[in-house]
Amino acid sequence: MSQSTDLSWHQDAEENGSRPPLSLQDVHVSYRTRKGSVQAVRGVTLDLQAGESLALIGESGSGKTTLGLGIVRLLVETAQVSPGKIIYRRDGRELDVLSLAEGPLREFRWRDCAMVFQSALNAFNPVLKVWDQVWDTAKAHRWNNREEVRERFLDLLRFVQLDPDRVIDAYAHELSGGMRQRALLAISLLLDPQILILDEPTTALDILTQRTIIDLLRRLKEDLHFTMLFISHDLAIAAELADRVATMYAGQVVELGPVEDIFYRPRHPYSLGLIRAVPTVTGGFEELSSIPGSPPDLINLPTGCKFHPRCPFASERCSREEPALEKVGDNHYAACWHTDAVQEDIERNGLRGKRRA
Amino acid sequence: MTPIIELRNVTKHFGSGRDRVTAVDSISLDIEPGEIVCLVGESGCGKSTTGRMVVGLLPPSEGQILYQGQDIASMEKADYQQYRRAVQIIHQDPYASLNPTQTVRQMIVTPLLRHQTLGASRNGGGRRGRRRNVERRAAELLEIVDLTPVSDFLDKYPHQLSGGQRQRVSVARALTVEPRFIVADEAVSMVDVSIRVSLLNMLYRLKDEFDVTFLFITHDLALAKYFAWEGRITVMYLGRIVEEGPTPRLITDSRHPYTQALLGAVPEADPELAKKKVHIELRSAEIPSLLNLPTGCTFHPRCPYFVPGECDLVVPPLDLIPDGGSVACPVRMSEPGQIV
Ligand SMILES: Nc1ncnc2c1ncn2[C@@H]1O[C@H](COP(=O)(O)OP(=O)(O)OP(=O)(O)O)[C@@H](O)[C@H]1O
Ligand SMILES: Nc1ncnc2c1ncn2[C@@H]1O[C@H](COP(=O)(O)OP(=O)(O)OP(=O)(O)O)[C@@H](O)[C@H]1O
Ligand code: SF4
Ligand code: SF4
Ligand SMILES: [Mg+2]
Ligand SMILES: [Mg+2]
Numbered sequence: 001m002s003q004s005t006d007l008s009w010h011q012d013a014e015e016n017g018s019r020p021p022l023s024l025q026d027v028h029v030s031y032r033t034r035k036g037s038v039q040a041v042r043g044v045t046l047d048l049q050a051g052e053s054l055a056l057i058g059e060s061g062s063g064k065t066t067l068g069l070g071i072v073r074l075l076v077e078t079a080q081v082s083p084g085k086i087i088y089r090r091d092g093r094e095l096d097v098l099s100l101a102e103g104p105l106r107e108f109r110w111r112d113c114a115m116v117f118q119s120a121l122n123a124f125n126p127v128l129k130v131w132d133q134v135w136d137t138a139k140a141h142r143w144n145n146r147e148e149v150r151e152r153f154l155d156l157l158r159f160v161q162l163d164p165d166r167v168i169d170a171y172a173h174e175l176s177g178g179m180r181q182r183a184l185l186a187i188s189l190l191l192d193p194q195i196l197i198l199d200e201p202t203t204a205l206d207i208l209t210q211r212t213i214i215d216l217l218r219r220l221k222e223d224l225h226f227t228m229l230f231i232s233h234d235l236a237i238a239a240e241l242a243d244r245v246a247t248m249y250a251g252q253v254v255e256l257g258p259v260e261d262i263f264y265r266p267r268h269p270y271s272l273g274l275i276r277a278v279p280t281v282t283g284g285f286e287e288l289s290s291i292p293g294s295p296p297d298l299i300n301l302p303t304g305c306k307f308h309p310r311c312p313f314a315s316e317r318c319s320r321e322e323p324a325l326e327k328v329g330d331n332h333y334a335a336c337w338h339t340d341a342v343q344e345d346i347e348r349n350g351l352r353g354k355r356r357a
Numbered sequence: 358m359t360p361i362i363e364l365r366n367v368t369k370h371f372g373s374g375r376d377r378v379t380a381v382d383s384i385s386l387d388i389e390p391g392e393i394v395c396l397v398g399e400s401g402c403g404k405s406t407t408g409r410m411v412v413g414l415l416p417p418s419e420g421q422i423l424y425q426g427q428d429i430a431s432m433e434k435a436d437y438q439q440y441r442r443a444v445q446i447i448h449q450d451p452y453a454s455l456n457p458t459q460t461v462r463q464m465i466v467t468p469l470l471r472h473q474t475l476g477a478s479r480n481g482g483g484r485r486g487r488r489r490n491v492e493r494r495a496a497e498l499l500e501i502v503d504l505t506p507v508s509d510f511l512d513k514y515p516h517q518l519s520g521g522q523r524q525r526v527s528v529a530r531a532l533t534v535e536p537r538f539i540v541a542d543e544a545v546s547m548v549d550v551s552i553r554v555s556l557l558n559m560l561y562r563l564k565d566e567f568d569v570t571f572l573f574i575t576h577d578l579a580l581a582k583y584f585a586w587e588g589r590i591t592v593m594y595l596g597r598i599v600e601e602g603p604t605p606r607l608i609t610d611s612r613h614p615y616t617q618a619l620l621g622a623v624p625e626a627d628p629e630l631a632k633k634k635v636h637i638e639l640r641s642a643e644i645p646s647l648l649n650l651p652t653g654c655t656f657h658p659r660c661p662y663f664v665p666g667e668c669d670l671v672v673p674p675l676d677l678i679p680d681g682g683s684v685a686c687p688v689r690m691s692e693p694g695q696i697v
Contacts, residue, residue: 236625240628263626
């Protein structure tokens, strides 16, 4: 991997088409605050494969949004991304995202890696009509053919199942939550990005609206083969849409694997804890249990494994030594000293508790 | 048994003239002592409005609300006060409902002292003795809601607590007046999944140990299923009850097309289940405005089983079904409704 300049693409001699479009290497993000440095993301290494959808799950404050914003370089000024490296690849070229200058960065954000934010309302400018925002975006990327842009956007609105004529001249506040989320998706697709990052794409939407968004995202995945990174605290979104799942705890990926492995054969106590804490709707009665304690203070992190104060499997070693991600199966990794004990526990007690009916 | 809470054709309008909306439209509901009843439905269907009427925070526009068989609108003052104490509400956002300038101790002790005064000089022992009793009771209440060791929490302010802990404080505060009935309005919706279950289990314990009856309001069907497995679920759509019944029946064999649509649509935290589920295709994704409600069955513009000339003319009555509960859809009420 060689140094790429912030101006142009790096031609990768070894390009063989199967290299992941996005690679995170030991990415750290911290926020400067009066109380000290908040270590929101601590050493995330992750490849996003072409055409896959990867879900990043974890509780509030685990660093999911920070990581997403870090990838598209939209973090606040008090945030510092270092050490770490973010490599983006397209058409045999490589880009060092963290060293991009303002101009190429803007291109990267729309043409390569678009992000749909956690709060769809805030992402819209309230005094502009939807079309004005689209047109501004297009012009900023030197796409000046008004008719062409409008045609493309109308098509996208149809794709996200919105009534194009009604939405294109509306203000954001005139749209319902689900319509706004879809309009935002349509805008993010305007410049045909290769990767979509979706932060809590269905949170705060009603059930039936959630379903239309999930079905829409599934079409993006299955029909158009978008490469997608979902960020959600909701396990169900991962179960519905992900090929692979990464569980985050205290700024780290503690387990990574195919969706079936994470849901049916988790090896990290935190992933198991989450699964045992979430009821299904139509799966009969499950006995649930919660994870004791609360997430750690990211300014004064615990020693050793960051999960040890809450972990039912913790041993003395856990409070001293921090485990790193290790292979536990095909494409399946977990950062835990006692993955065997987790496996035994599932074999003995079942994945979810005994069913009452 | 006399229901502890009974709603008889309760309606609530907001606004007037052309802006008048009917947020709750002639709903009836009996809740027996010790029962758990869940109210589910999408945003704006009238769940909170119903809850607020039950606790006396909002007067119904029409219909009656009875507490232990007595219409709250015509109660004697003393009875009304007793009802207001016996029926408490826990809100979604504990941060908004807790006074930021008070410590946990103050929040619990103050209502205890007031309650004791109201409850007439129960125990003599003078001022100091009463204070001591109250302190002891406060500690007990914090233990009941699992805020232990109690001494770690007594002197904390709300901003020093996590969301889950704040919600426990609001439950402890509600318990100061020894309620018989608690309306929990999205009470665990804002806390993280990892701690939700322990909050729910704590609430459930109140039912068993203190005979508290619950009206549990949530938009989350999975939570409703878990919390009310031995109780009942009531589904609301645009201010009306469309289906109601024992939880296992409602979850595994729902009859109203709207209930089926909801159950089919909820994302499941289980990949296999997510794939297996039947999704009901609606004719329209749009939720009608309360300002301009469809005629007849208000679900008819979206319902795949819509029968023209029938569904759009008469408001379907909520009819009993033999399998338990009732359904407001004459077209589908006898059809089996499994979605997995
Ligand atoms: N601008 C900021 N300044 C200081 N700390 C911040 C800032 N933004 C986020 N944090 C902290 O960084 C940590 C990670 O936050 P982040 O928003 O990435 O979490 P998340 O996993 O997306 O959570 P949620 O599920 O609540 O969206 C949290 O402890 C948060 O308080
Ligand atoms: N004080 C009020 N004045 C006017 N309209 C109101 C008032 N309170 C509620 N409404 C309206 O009544 C309807 C029902 O509201 P309600 O809060 O009961 O819904 P809900 O089912 O609790 O929804 P959510 O899931 O979003 O909490 C909504 O359309 C709401 O806008
Ligand atoms: S390393 Fe130890 S404390 Fe950490 S998750 Fe594994 S068992 Fe628990
Ligand atoms: S009454 Fe008609 S429109 Fe209403 S739910 Fe039943 S079938 Fe559908
Ligand atoms: Mg977030
Ligand atoms: Mg409400």
